[in-house]
Amino acid sequence: MITTAVNLQAPLYEALAARDGLGVGATTLAFACYVAGIMPVLLGLNGLSERVGCKPLIIAALLLCLVATSLTLIVPGLVTLGAARFLLGIGTALTSAVAPTYMHRLLTGGDSSMATKYVTTSTAMGFGLGAAVTSLFIFHTPSITPPSLWLYLGAGVVALVAVSTLKNTAPNPNKCAMLRLPSYPPGTLGYGLAILLAWATVGLVIAILPSALHAHGLTAWSGFATFGICSCGVLFQPWARALRPAHSTVLGLVILPIAYTVIAWGAVQGMLVAVLVGTVAASSACYGFIYLGGLKGVLEIAKAASTQVSAGYFLMAYIGFSLPVITTGALIDAVGHVAALTIFGLALSMGAITTIGLLLISQARYSQHPSGISF
Structure with missing residues (x-):
C-alpha cells in the first residue's frame, strides 16, 4: 500500500501541469520532491526502528501516504503534488528500512530469503500498480481527481487497521547510530x-x-x-x-x-x-x-x-x-x-x-x- 501511493498520480502529471500553466521542468521538480523526503530519513534516521520498533514506523508511513493522497484530492495542482511526493518520500524511507526485518519476524519459522522476496516483489508491484489503476480510470473518464485516489484511501484505511493488529518488535538495547x-x-x-x-x-x-x-x-x-x-x-x-x-x-x-x-x-x-x-x-x-x-x-x-x-x-x-x-x-x-x-x-x-x-x-x-x- 505504501509504494502503491508513490506513483498513483503519475498519469496525471501532464494534466496538472497544463492546469497550472506550467511546463515539464516544473513537473520534474514536483516529481523530485520525493527524493527530498526520502534522503534525510535514509541517511539521518538509520537506527529509529531499534528505538521504537518496526510497527510504529509502518503506521506512520501509511498515515503519510493517506495524507499525501488526500492533499492531491482536495487541492489538485503541481505545488500540492510536490508536497505530497515529499510526504511519500518520508513514508517510503521509513518503510524500506524496516520492511524486510519486520516481515521476517512476522513469518514465524520462515527463512530470511523468503521474507526478502516477499518485500521485494510487493514493493516493485506497488510502484507500478498505482499508476496502472489510475490509467484505467482516466481511460473511462479523464479527470485530475480520478476514483483511483478515493479507492486508495479506502484500501489504505483497511491496511492501517490491519497493521494496527500486528505485534510490534521489541526495541533493541544495542542501538546503532542514527546517522548513516x-x-x-x-x-x-x-x-x-x-x-x-x-x-x-x-x-x-x-x-x-x-x-x-x-x-x-x-x-x-x-x-x-x-x-x-x-x-x-x-x-x-x-x-x-x-x-x-x-x-x-x-x-x-x-x-x-x-x-x-x-x-x-x-x-x-x-x-x-x-x-x-x-x-x-x-x-x-x-x-x-x-x-x-x-x-x-x-x-x-x-x-x-x-x-x-x-x-x-x-x-x-x-x-x-x-x-x-x-x-x-x-x-x-x-x-x-x-x-x-x-x-x-x-x-x-x-x-x-x-x-x-x-x-x-x-x-x-x-x-x-x-x-x-x-x-
Whole structure:
C-alpha cells in the first residue's frame, strides 16, 4: 500500500501541469520532491526502528501516504503534488528500512530469503500498480481527481487497521547510530554509477513520458508505462540472482540504452507498442540485473561496513532519480522533446559504456588480487 501511493498520480502529471500553466521542468521538480523526503530519513534516521520498533514506523508511513493522497484530492495542482511526493518520500524511507526485518519476524519459522522476496516483489508491484489503476480510470473518464485516489484511501484505511493488529518488535538495547554516512570503498563506484543511470531512466519514464505521449493523445497509457518499468523487473530477478554481481550489472547496462532508445523513439513517434515493450526491457535492467547485481556487488565488497556502503549505493540511485530528470525536463522546455530525449540518450549511452569499463577493470583486478578491488 505504501509504494502503491508513490506513483498513483503519475498519469496525471501532464494534466496538472497544463492546469497550472506550467511546463515539464516544473513537473520534474514536483516529481523530485520525493527524493527530498526520502534522503534525510535514509541517511539521518538509520537506527529509529531499534528505538521504537518496526510497527510504529509502518503506521506512520501509511498515515503519510493517506495524507499525501488526500492533499492531491482536495487541492489538485503541481505545488500540492510536490508536497505530497515529499510526504511519500518520508513514508517510503521509513518503510524500506524496516520492511524486510519486520516481515521476517512476522513469518514465524520462515527463512530470511523468503521474507526478502516477499518485500521485494510487493514493493516493485506497488510502484507500478498505482499508476496502472489510475490509467484505467482516466481511460473511462479523464479527470485530475480520478476514483483511483478515493479507492486508495479506502484500501489504505483497511491496511492501517490491519497493521494496527500486528505485534510490534521489541526495541533493541544495542542501538546503532542514527546517522548513516554513505561510504564508497574501492570497487563500488561502478555499481553506484550503474544504479544512477538505471534510476535516471526510471525517473524519466515516470515524470517526462506523459508529456511526450500527450502529443499523440496517449497520456492515459503512461500509467502502464510506469507499471512496465517499475514492476516487470521482478520477473528477471531470478536470472539476476544466478549471475555474478559484475556480470549481472554489465548485462543490465547493455540492455538499458537499447531499451531507452526504443522507449524514446516510440514516445516521439506515438508508437505505443514500442513504448510498452521498451519499458519492460528497461525494467529488466533497472529493477533486475543492475539493481540486484549492484546491491549484491557493493555488499560483497563492504563486508562489515554494509550499512554505510548500502547508503552510498542508494544515495547514487536517488541522485539519478532526481537530478538527470530535472535537467531533462528543463531541456524539454527549452529545446523540445526530440532534442532533449536525444541528449539524455547520448549521455546514458556514454555513461553505460564508461561504467561497463570500470566494472570490467575492477573485476579483472579483483580476480588477480581477491583481497582488494580498485576503483
